[in-house]
Every structure is written in structure tokens, then in C-alpha cells.
Amino acid sequence: MITVISGGTGSVKLVRGLAAITDDLTVISNVGDNIWLYGLYICPDIDTIVYGLAGILDEKRGWGIRGDSFNCLDQLEKSGAPSWFSLGDRDLAMHLIRTQMLKGGDTLSEITDEMRKQLGISARIIPATDDQVTTMIGTDKGKMHLQEFWVKNQARPQVKGIAFEGSETAMPNKKALHAITKSDMVIIAPANPVSSIGPTLAVKEFRHALYGKRDRVVAVSPIIGDSAVSGPAVKYMKALDLENSPAGVAKYYGKSVGNYVISGSDSAIAPSIRRLGMNVFETDILMKNKQAEIRLARYLVARFRER
Ligand code: FO1
Numbered sequence: 001m002i003t004v005i006s007g008g009t010g011s012v013k014l015v016r017g018l019a020a021i022t023d024d025l026t027v028i029s030n031v032g033d034n035i036w037l038y039g040l041y042i043c044p045d046i047d048t049i050v051y052g053l054a055g056i057l058d059e060k061r062g063w064g065i066r067g068d069s070f071n072c073l074d075q076l077e078k079s080g081a082p083s084w085f086s087l088g089d090r091d092l093a094m095h096l097i098r099t100q101m102l103k104g105g106d107t108l109s110e111i112t113d114e115m116r117k118q119l120g121i122s123a124r125i126i127p128a129t130d131d132q133v134t135t136m137i138g139t140d141k142g143k144m145h146l147q148e149f150w151v152k153n154q155a156r157p158q159v160k161g162i163a164f165e166g167s168e169t170a171m172p173n174k175k176a177l178h179a180i181t182k183s184d185m186v187i188i189a190p191a192n193p194v195s196s197i198g199p200t201l202a203v204k205e206f207r208h209a210l211y212g213k214r215d216r217v218v219a220v221s222p223i224i225g226d227s228a229v230s231g232p233a234v235k236y237m238k239a240l241d242l243e244n245s246p247a248g249v250a251k252y253y254g255k256s257v258g259n260y261v262i263s264g265s266d267s268a269i270a271p272s273i274r275r276l277g278m279n280v281f282e283t284d285i286l287m288k289n290k291q292a293e294i295r296l297a298r299y300l301v302a303r304f305r306e307r
Contacts, residue, residue: 007196017293032199
């Protein structure tokens with residue numbers, strides 16, 4: 001049994017590689033970037049994983065459904081409504097269904113499970129919590145939701161801090177915690193460490209569950225050299241006084257992680273990561289195509305399953 005702690009765009013390639021080589025996969029999904037818009041509950045990272053595993057993800061954008069139209073968005077714009085968040089028409093159907101089910105009393109995890117089954121996905125996809133944990137970005141223009149910072153303001157404001165609101169009281173999803181405890185290995189996907197993985201680690205029960213089996217926890221660096229694999233990781237890390245490097249990410253994960261995988265081209269920094277108490281492994285971590293996704297998945301399983 002393998003569990004992945006994941007975000008969205010940065011994580012989906014490895015999640016897909018793992019799903020191709022094992023039937024016993026649990027994905028614990030980030031909820032920090034979920035947002036209510038037009039009365040609908042939108043869960044970008046959950047949806048990216050669902051669409052990615054269903055084979056309908058728009059690979060170029062890294063979110064939304066491939067070939068989607070934007071007629072509703074066009075009409076919203078014509079009507080003078082806010083249109084800064086590009087919701088596709090088919091994507092909207094998912095948000096309509098999810099919101100209706102939420103209002104009918106289903107939990108986010110029940111709804112996500114229903115959606116993945118309907119799309120023929122065998123991996124379990126579990127939101128980290130059914131409660132609301134919201135990533136808020138403190139900026140020189142005031143505090144704003146992550147989507148307002150990243151999409152509406154195009155990441156232009158200066159980042160001063162990051163908060164995962166609700167994380168102190170959020171109840172972790174029991175099935176997600178159980179998956180961590182029972183898994184042969186837990187993988188932290190190569191995602192934005194702060195905004196994609198941070199909200200899950202901010203829930204203390206997840207941190208404790210990972211400490212408990214850190215020898216079997218492996219994080220894949222989302223950074224090669226000084227370039228982030230995806231997203232505005234650099235800005236968030238700088239705000240937290242973390243070095244923009246694989247070592248900076250390792251420091252952020254700290255005691256939750258016992259094993260860390262970096263690119264072979266980053267050999268020189270391996271000793272600084274070992275000093276954090278982690279085993280360091282080097283391989284090709286850039287997943288340019290499906291073969292590379294599977295190759296990395298196989299590498300991880302071969303290295304860490306029996307440790
Ligand atoms: N990202 C953008 O940069 N612009 C968008 O208009 C946008 C719309 C959007 C709609 C649905 C969805 O699931 C994701 C969407 N994203 C968009 C991606 C999203 O903002 C972030 O990349 C994630 O939340 C971070 O993982």
C-alpha cells in the first residue's frame with residue numbers, strides 16, 4: 001500500500017506514474033486552495049488529481065478539463081460579474097454536483113470518492129480534511145486567499161506571510177490518517193511545499209503520523225537547482241525565510257521526512273540535506289512524459305517499499 005501526500009499541478013505526474021504501477025494507492029489531497037465562488041465550492045487540487053487520473057486533465061495548463069469551453073465565463077464577463085477565475089463549462093458541472101451534494105449533507109470526502117468512482121479511477125483520493133483549511137497570503141496589499149493572490153493578482157503583491165486558516169481545529173480525515181499508518185511507504189509529491197503540502201502538514205495529526213514512520217516517508221524535491229518544478233514556490237519560501245533550493249524544502253519538511261530524493265545534478269547539496277537527518281537519493285526527477293512518470297514511480301517503489 002502506497003500513500004501520496006499531494007497538491008495539484010506539481011503532483012499529478014507522479015501520482016499518475018504510481019497509479020500506473022500499483023492498484024493499492026491512496027492520494028491525500030490538499031484542500032488549502034479550495035474556494036467558494038458564485039456559490040460553488042471549487043477544489044482545484046482535488047480536481048487536478050481526479051482529472052489527471054481520469055485522463056481528462058488539460059496537461060498544458062495543468063488544471064481544468066482538456067478541450068473545455070468557457071461559454072459561462074464569457075457570459076459572466078459580459079454581465080459584468082467577476083471573471084478572474086477561469087472556470088470551464090465542463091469543469092463547472094463538477095462544481096455544481098459537488099456543491100449540491102455538500103448542501104445535501106454529504107462530506108467532501110464522500111463526494112470526492114463518488115466523483116473518482118464515476119470517472120473510473122481505482123486510486124483512493126481523500127481530501128486531507130472535510131473541514132475548511134484555507135491558505136491565506138499576507139501581502140503588502142493586505143491578506144488575501146491564495147487564489148486571489150495567484151490568479152486575480154497574478155502573484156504581483158509582495159508576500160509577507162502565509163497562514164493555513166482553520167488548520168488548528170480541523171479534524172484530519174480518519175481514512176487518510178489510517179492510510180499513512182498502514183502504508184508501506186508514504187510519498188510527499190514534488191509539489192509547492194508551502195501551498196500544496198503545507199496545509200496538510202499544518203494539521204498536527206498528519207505531522208505526528210509522519211514522525212511515527214519517517215523511515216518510510218520519502219519526499220521528492222520539487223526544485224532542481226534553483227528552479228521550482230511548478231508554481232510560485234519561490235515567493236512563498238522566501239516569505240518563510242527558506243532557501244530556494246532542494247535543501248530549503250527539506251528543511252521545511254523537517255522531522256516528518258526520513259528520505260529525500262533530489263536530482264542527480266544537485267549532488268553537491270546532498271551533504272547539507274543529510275545533516276538534517278535525512279537519507280538522500282539521487283535520480284532523474286524531471287517528469288517530461290508518461291514514461292518518465294512511471295520510471296520515477298518505479299524507482300521510488302524499488303528503493304523504499306521494503307525499508
Ligand atoms: N489558475 C490560473 O492561473 N488561472 C485560472 O484562471 C485558474 C482557474 C482554475 C479553475 C479551476 C481549477 O481547478 C484550477 C484553476 N487554476 C487557475 C489553477 C489554480 O489556481 C492553482 O494552480 C491551484 O489552486 C494551485 O494548486
